[in-house]
Amino acid sequence: MSPKRVIEVKDVVTRFGERTIHDGVNLHVNEHEIYGILGESGSGKSVLMKEMIMLLRPTAGKITVLGYDVTDISYEEAQELRREWGVLFQFGALYSSLTVAENIELQLKEYTDLSKQLREELVRTKIAMVGLAPHVGALYPSELSGGMIKRAALARALAMDPKLLFLDEPTSGLDPVGARNFDKLIVELRELLGITVVMITHDLDSIFSIVDRMAVLADKHVVVEGDLKNVLQSTHPFVEAFFKNEYTQEKYLGKIKAENVQ
Amino acid sequence: MNSAYLLYEDHEQYLKLISKGEWTIKTVPQIEKLLQKVPTDRKIIWDVSGVKLFDSAGVLLFIEYLERFQKHTEVKVVGYTPKQQEMYNLLVKSMHESVPPREEHFLESLGKKVVGLYSDFRDFLTFLGETMITAFHVITHPRFFRLKETVYHIYQSGFSALMIIGLTAFLVGMVIAYQGAVQLAKFGADIFIVDTVGISITRELGPMITAIVIAGRSGSAYTAEIGAMKITEEIAAMRTMGFDPYNFLVLPRIVALIIALPILIFFADIVGIFGGMVASGLQLHITFGMFVDRLYEVLEVKHYILGMIKGPVFAFVIAAIGCFRGFKVSDNTESIGLQTTASVVNSIFLVIAFDALFSVIYTELGL
Known part of the structure; x- marks a missing residue:
């Protein structure tokens, strides 16, 4: 039995004026996997993610998320869908006028009838879950470091216990140790909560260690989709340049080859 | 004419130009004034071995005037160090890659403004x-x-x-x-x-x-x-x-x-x-x-x-x-x-x- 598809992108075309960003993009994301979207800058990774989360509309094509066709969805359905996912923006996008705790609590307050006490407990749990100290809840976003902002934003994305998590470059701007811890956290959350994760990333460490499947965007198309082995078989110039340069060869591919030999 | 940065010796057949001292972003404006006065009616031999310190601004100035002199006469550069050569190679590439600034026609900018107003509305x-x-x-x-x-x-x-x-x-x-x-x-x-x-x-x-x-x-x-x-x-x-x-x-x-x-x-x-x-x-x-x-x-x-x-x-x-x-x-x-x-x-x-x-x-x- 093939696994359940959480997201399906079919023949998506995106144009901004005369500029074509996507010209027939196809991919799908299976349940419970960590799915990476790769590509050079300007290849339309962020645009594709924005189309999945209904911030932009594709010019043509169809995107299905958790069973809803987001290119043709009613207001009520859209509102329901929005409660089932969490989004982590590249720079956090925490509401600067609210404290971290209030940021996390906001959706619970708006969308649920939970008591104040229960809400506060939930907020505390989420803060602990992403590895922040309890006192961070009382701070404002401007008082946080880059890494803390990402963690707080992740806690907010997890507030409604979503089934699906979108991450836009989760490890960019973090120090190497922080980035690896963040990777570990994402894997833990996947195991613990059974969520599906879609992430835009450039981080080779993430790609080689936590991403299950990925799509490589280049030349307005998905040039290759699949797990690391499939992707490495591609001879597309971007894949060649990204994965088969001296640095990656030395640091990662040697390791993979060694594993394969065993 | 003599200065701390540039000397030239007049010979019958050629002009010997000697760069020396510091060719850096601080001294470039002064040096440029000196270079402007260099006559180009004869062959030039440009000796750069005396340059003690240089940066990208100094080398760029050198490249610019080298090309300018070359238009009028024959120039021979002598005495450069490998480091200077490296910097020269690096900068000469970027100099010729420059894109000319886009000039906007009056009608074009007027049109853009009108369309902008319309789309604002x-x-x-x-x-x-x-x-x-x-x-x-x-x-x-x-x-x-x-x-x-x-x-x-x-x-x-x-x-x-x-x-x-x-x-x-x-x-x-x-x-x-x-x-x-x-x-x-x-x-x-x-x-x-x-x-x-x-x-x-x-x-x-x-x-x-x-x-x-x-x-x-x-x-x-x-x-x-x-x-x-x-x-x-x-x-x-x-x-x-x-x-x-x-x-x-x-x-x-x-x-x-x-x-x-x-x-x-x-x-x-x-x-x-x-x-x-x-x-x-x-x-x-x-x-x-x-x-x-x-x-x-x-x-x-x-x-x-x-x-x-x-x-x-x-x-x-x-x-x-x-x-x-x-x-x-x-x-x-x-x-x-x-x-x-x-x-x-x-x-x-x-x-x-x-x-x-x-x-x-x-x-x-x-x-």
């Missing part, structure tokens, strides 16, 4: 449409109304503005009275100062002064707040969480200002007339008692009402433009400034335009 209509849809939705589903935000904005745009509105209105009232007093005293019509002040403040100046101060104070704040939220992606984050920014950001601001502005106008009317009273007392020796008696006689309620009707209209204009301009902010910090300026300019202009429209309507209706 269309976007504004879209914005108004979205706002109306949200307003309708909230009217039919009152539980979605953001009371807390609305109250907050009433406080921010209304209560906090009392001081500045009061001060402005007081001064305007005084100025009107002083100016009027001089003219009226000539006719011995001193007491008519009460009519002048009372009617002009309640009917025209109170609403307009208040609207202009609020446009500068709150309209700009709305643009900057929403614009900053757009840059930090807070608005995108709201959308992904299902929080409609029109309901969360726009409607509370518009409703708050529609409530707050008439109250501020009422306050401005009182303080403005009081300013006129003080000035009349000082200039024409009309006592407060006389002033109030006369005011009671001549100031019909209709003038006050006609002034107050403008309040909600001005409020809507200011808040709508302020929010609209905020949404127009694009992903750079410069555009916050541009949009905030545009917001204040647009809303002050529209306030005055609407005020003129009101005057025409009132006159036509014989009010």
Whole structure:
């Protein structure tokens, strides 16, 4: 039995004026996997993610998320869908006028009838879950470091216990140790909560260690989709340049080859 | 000619140019002046072995003049070090890759501006449409109304503005009275100062002064707040969480200002007339008692009402433009400034335009 598809992108075309960003993009994301979207800058990774989360509309094509066709969805359905996912923006996008705790609590307050006490407990749990100290809840976003902002934003994305998590470059701007811890956290959350994760990333460490499947965007198309082995078989110039340069060869591919030999 | 950076020896067949000392960003301007004077009627031998210190600016200068000399005569460069050669290779590449700056034809920029104006107008209509849809939705589903935000904005745009509105209105009232007093005293019509002040403040100046101060104070704040939220992606984050920014950001601001502005106008009317009273007392020796008696006689309620009707209209204009301009902010910090300026300019202009429209309507209706 093939696994359940959480997201399906079919023949998506995106144009901004005369500029074509996507010209027939196809991919799908299976349940419970960590799915990476790769590509050079300007290849339309962020645009594709924005189309999945209904911030932009594709010019043509169809995107299905958790069973809803987001290119043709009613207001009520859209509102329901929005409660089932969490989004982590590249720079956090925490509401600067609210404290971290209030940021996390906001959706619970708006969308649920939970008591104040229960809400506060939930907020505390989420803060602990992403590895922040309890006192961070009382701070404002401007008082946080880059890494803390990402963690707080992740806690907010997890507030409604979503089934699906979108991450836009989760490890960019973090120090190497922080980035690896963040990777570990994402894997833990996947195991613990059974969520599906879609992430835009450039981080080779993430790609080689936590991403299950990925799509490589280049030349307005998905040039290759699949797990690391499939992707490495591609001879597309971007894949060649990204994965088969001296640095990656030395640091990662040697390791993979060694594993394969065993 | 000699200097610390460049020497040249004149020979019969050639000119020997000797660079020395520091060729760095600090000394380049001086060196350039020297290089300009180098004659190019003979073959040049350029010895750069004496250069002790150089940076990219120094090497760029060297490249530029080398090419310039080469156009007129034969040049031979001697004595360069491998490091200089490396820097030369690096810079010579980037120099020739430069793209000529794009020149925009007058008609092209004019066309762009016209199209820009048109698309601004269309976007504004879209914005108004979205706002109306949200307003309708909230009217039919009152539980979605953001009371807390609305109250907050009433406080921010209304209560906090009392001081500045009061001060402005007081001064305007005084100025009107002083100016009027001089003219009226000539006719011995001193007491008519009460009519002048009372009617002009309640009917025209109170609403307009208040609207202009609020446009500068709150309209700009709305643009900057929403614009900053757009840059930090807070608005995108709201959308992904299902929080409609029109309901969360726009409607509370518009409703708050529609409530707050008439109250501020009422306050401005009182303080403005009081300013006129003080000035009349000082200039024409009309006592407060006389002033109030006369005011009671001549100031019909209709003038006050006609002034107050403008309040909600001005409020809507200011808040709508302020929010609209905020949404127009694009992903750079410069555009916050541009949009905030545009917001204040647009809303002050529209306030005055609407005020003129009101005057025409009132006159036509014989009010």
